[in-house]
Amino acid sequence: MFSYCTDPSTLEGLSWLSCYLTTGKHVNLYISVFVVLTLLAITAPTALVFGFGAASAARSKFLPLRWFGKGYTSIVRGVPDIAFFLFFVIALDQAFEWMRHKVKCPDWDQPIRQGIDFVVCDAAKLPLSTSPQWVHETYGFFLAVLTFSIVFGAFAANVLYGAMRAVPRAQIETAEAYGMTHRQAFWRILVPQMWVYALPGLSNLWMVLIKSTPLLFLLGVEDIVYWAKELGGTKTARFTDYPHPNWHVEYFFALLVFYLCFTKVSEVVLDRVMTRLTKGQATAAGEAQRKAAA
C-alpha cells in the first residue's frame, strides 16, 4: 500500500502496523463490512415488504390466506431463529434446483433423492458448475439475503399486525361511514396511520437485525467474522511477511466495538426519527412533546 512497505521485516511499531493493516487480506476485511451493510440495505426493505404482505394476509377475509399469514407470523415464536437460518439456506437451494430440474430436464427418470444424496441434472445445478467463482459467491449471498428476509419478514409481520390493530377502530368505522370500501379504508386510513404505532417495534427489529448479521458467517458467506477468524489466526514467517501470534482476541474485540458503535449510532438516529414522527400525533408521546414546547 505505502511505498515503505516493500520490506516488512525492517519495519517497527506504527509503520509496521500501518503496512499490516493495509495488506490485501485486510482490504478484504474492509470490503466485507460493505457486505454486511449491503445485506442490511437489501434485507430491511424486503423484510418490511414480506412482513406487510403477511400482516395484511393475516387480516384477510379469505380463510386460506389468513391461515398462511398467521402461520408465517407464528413460525418465529417457538423455534430458535438460527435453526431457521440453517434450514432455509439448504431448503431454498434445493427448492430452486428442484424447480429448474423439472423445467430443464423433463425426461430425467431417476429419483432426485437417492438415499442420502440430492441429485439433479447438470443443467439444473445452481450455480452451474462451469460458472466463475463470483457467481457462486453472489448466489450464496443471495440465498443468505432471502433467508434473512423470510425470517425477519415474520418478525416484521408481527410488529405490523400489532400496529394495524392499534389504529383506533373508530377511524375505520368513520371511513366506512363515508362509504369507503374495505380496500379504500385499508389503504387510505389504516396504512398511513399505523406507522407511528409500528415504529418502536420496527426500530427494535432494526437493532436485532444488526445484531444478527454475524450469523451470515454460518450461512457460508465470507463476512467480517470469517475474515476476523482468518486474519487473527497464528501466522508464521514462512507463509506471510507479517508473522504474528494468535490475535483472535484483538480481532474479535474490534468486531465487538464495531457492533457496539453501530447499534449506538442507530439508537441515536432512530430516537431522532421517532421524535420527528410523533410530532403532532395523538399519542401520549406526542402530547408530552406538545406540553414541553408550550
Place this chain on the structure above:
Amino acid sequence: MSCVETIQAYAFRSLGFGERLLPRGEYTLCEHFTLIGSGLIWNVYFGALALMTGFFLAVALAVGKSSPNPMFRKPAEWFIFVFRGSPLFIQFFFAYACFLSLKGVSGFFDPFTSAWLGALIVLFCNTAAYSGEIFYGALLSIPKGDIEAADAYGMTGWNRFRRITFPTMLRLAWPAYTNEAIFLFHATTLVFFSGFPAWRQQGDALYYASYFADKTFNPFIPYPILAFYFILLTLVIISLFGAVNRRLNRHLPQERRQRFRLRPNLIR
C-alpha cells in the same frame, strides 16, 4: 437396531454415555428423534443454569442502574450496554478467544475453554444484562403510591426493598422476563456454532440437527424435529413461569393482573 435399542444407545449420547460412534448411512426417524432430543439436554442445562444465576446479577444490575450514585450506576449501565449492544455470536467468539489465551497463562483456565463453563459464563452475563434492563424498566414503573405507603409505615432501606420494591418489581417485570427466558433458551443453540468445540461430537440439539442435515442433505426432517422439541420446551417454560406469575399476582383483583404475551422480537 430397533427403536428401543437406539434410545438406549443414544439417549445420553450428548453427555458421553452410551454408544461412542454416531449412526451411519441411512438414518431412521428414531435416530433423528433420539439424538436431537439428547442434544436438548445441553440446551436445558445452559438455559436453566444461566437463567438461575443470571437472575441475581440482573437484580443487582437493575438496582445499580437506578442508583443515584454514579459509582454504582455507571458500571451497571456499561455492563448492560455492552452485552445488549453487541451480538451474542461475537460475544461467544470473543470470550472463547480470551479464555484460550488465558489458558496459556495458567492451567486454572482450562475448563473455561470448554463449552460447559465458558459458554455458560457468556450466557450468564448476557441474560443478566437483558433481564437487568427489564427489571430496571420495572423499577421505574413501580407505582408511586406503593413507595409512599412504605415510607408512611416507616420502612426504609433493605426492609423497604425486600418487602415492597422487589416483589412489585418482579411482578411488573415477570411477563417480559418470561419472554427473556424463552429467547435465552433459543440463544443456547448458538453455543456450538461459535468457537466452543463440541468435544467428541457431544453437542446440543441444533448441533445434531445440522449434523443430520449435512450428512443427508435433507433439511426437511431434522429441523422440523428440532422445531418440535423447542416448541415443547417453550410450552414448558410458559407453564412454569405462568405458575410463578399467578403466585406473584395472587393478591391482586382479577382484572388488574398482568397477562403474559409472547413478544417474539428478541434475537441477540
